[in-house]
Amino acid sequence: MKKLYLVLFLTPMMSALAQEPPEVTAQQFVNLQQGENAHEGFRRAHAKGICLSGEFRSNGQLASYSKTALFETGSMSFIGRFSVAGNNPTAPDLKAPVRSLALSFAMSSTEQWRMAMNTPPVMAVKDPHTFYQQIQAIQAGPKAIQAFFTEHPESSEFLSWKAQYQPSGSFAAETYNSINAFYLVNSNGEKQAVRWAMQPTVSVSADHLEGVDALHQEITNRVAKENIVFDWVFTLANDADDENNPTKAWPDSREQITAGQIVITGVTPQLQGECHGINYDPLVLPTGIEATRDPILRARSAAYAESYRRRAKEALMAELEGRGNE
Numbered sequence: 001m002k003k004l005y006l007v008l009f010l011t012p013m014m015s016a017l018a019q020e021p022p023e024v025t026a027q028q029f030v031n032l033q034q035g036e037n038a039h040e041g042f043r044r045a046h047a048k049g050i051c052l053s054g055e056f057r058s059n060g061q062l063a064s065y066s067k068t069a070l071f072e073t074g075s076m077s078f079i080g081r082f083s084v085a086g087n088n089p090t091a092p093d094l095k096a097p098v099r100s101l102a103l104s105f106a107m108s109s110t111e112q113w114r115m116a117m118n119t120p121p122v123m124a125v126k127d128p129h130t131f132y133q134q135i136q137a138i139q140a141g142p143k144a145i146q147a148f149f150t151e152h153p154e155s156s157e158f159l160s161w162k163a164q165y166q167p168s169g170s171f172a173a174e175t176y177n178s179i180n181a182f183y184l185v186n187s188n189g190e191k192q193a194v195r196w197a198m199q200p201t202v203s204v205s206a207d208h209l210e211g212v213d214a215l216h217q218e219i220t221n222r223v224a225k226e227n228i229v230f231d232w233v234f235t236l237a238n239d240a241d242d243e244n245n246p247t248k249a250w251p252d253s254r255e256q257i258t259a260g261q262i263v264i265t266g267v268t269p270q271l272q273g274e275c276h277g278i279n280y281d282p283l284v285l286p287t288g289i290e291a292t293r294d295p296i297l298r299a300r301s302a303a304y305a306e307s308y309r310r311r312a313k314e315a316l317m318a319e320l321e322g323r324g325n326e
């Protein structure tokens with residue numbers, strides 16, 4: 001009798017466990033991403049980048065959806081970073097498959113919003129364990145990644161995006177996507193699931209662009225002449241959309257609201273800039289913005305902290321040894 005109870009009790013638990021993909025630790029992620037020879041003192045992913053300063057000019061259109069002060073009409077400064085994907089801080093800009101923008105806003109001494117966005121609008125996979133396998137396949141080479149995508153039909157939207165993507169000639173001319181969804185929460189406690197994109201206001205051809213640091217040089221020259229402006233556009237989910245699945249784009253027919261403009265007014269080499277000391281953890285959120293249950297968000301937060309811990313420790317050791325951060 002006792003045995004029967006045990007079986008009845010354990011079977012549903014075990015089948016639930018069987019459906020969950022195994023956990024990947026932050027250490028495992030960062031070990032894999034940094035590769036065999038870590039570049040000490042640098043981010044273990046998106047290692048090559050440049051610090052940005054500027055401000056968000058809010059038009060007030062999103063104020064009724066979220067109680068964050070950022071969306072009231074007015075402006076707020078940020079510390080940002082453009083980067084290219086990869087673990088090598090001296091890799092050629094134009095070889096990177098993904099370009100990125102990260103922003104950090106300080107609403108007060110205790111409240112910040114940090115975000116890190118990429119050029120693809122969706123991920124190829126929807127859970128941390130499968131993402132880990134995707135990185136393993138990328139590192140194993142073209143045959144392995146092709147086999148991986150064949151085994152993962154959920155990557156189809158990512159692959160369609162990749163097939164048509166034409167890299168531009170400037171960080172200023174890319175679209176940067178939140179990919180993961182978040183909730184806007186207003187003062188009545190109403191929640192709206194959203195994704196967002198920073199949409200460029202210039203188009204720049206990649207013809208004639210060359211050199212290892214082509215994008216970094218281009219953006220440095222550009223910002224010396226003009227501000228770099230993006231429209232911050234939110235897409236509102238409806239009940240048919242799954243906010244916890246970053247592999248599926250929401251239909252084009254969904255309502256979109258432009259919250260204002262991101263205006264970049266200055267750039268600084270990353271080792272001298274303020275962005276170097278910031279961990280753009282996507283779960284650092286102000287009142288009025290909340291995380292969804294998308295498991296990728298938690299994995300990101302843990303991995304960014306581990307990467308930050310390693311690079312901060314290395315930078316400190318280098319300083320103590322009088323080496324600086326070369």
Ligand code: HEM
Nearest residue numbers: 043045046081100102116117118178179299303304307308
């Ligand atoms: C499980 C999935 C992911 C893992 C494990 C991961 C891991 C990492 C790590 C370890 C870093 C370095 C953090 C640091 O030292 O500051 C990083 C940076 C970054 N990641 Fe991810 N990432 C994931 C998914 C994503 C997604 C979906 C996006 C885009 C929406 C993204 C965008 C970025 C950007 C833009 C940076 C650079 C931020 C900066 O400039 O400091 N990552 N990622």
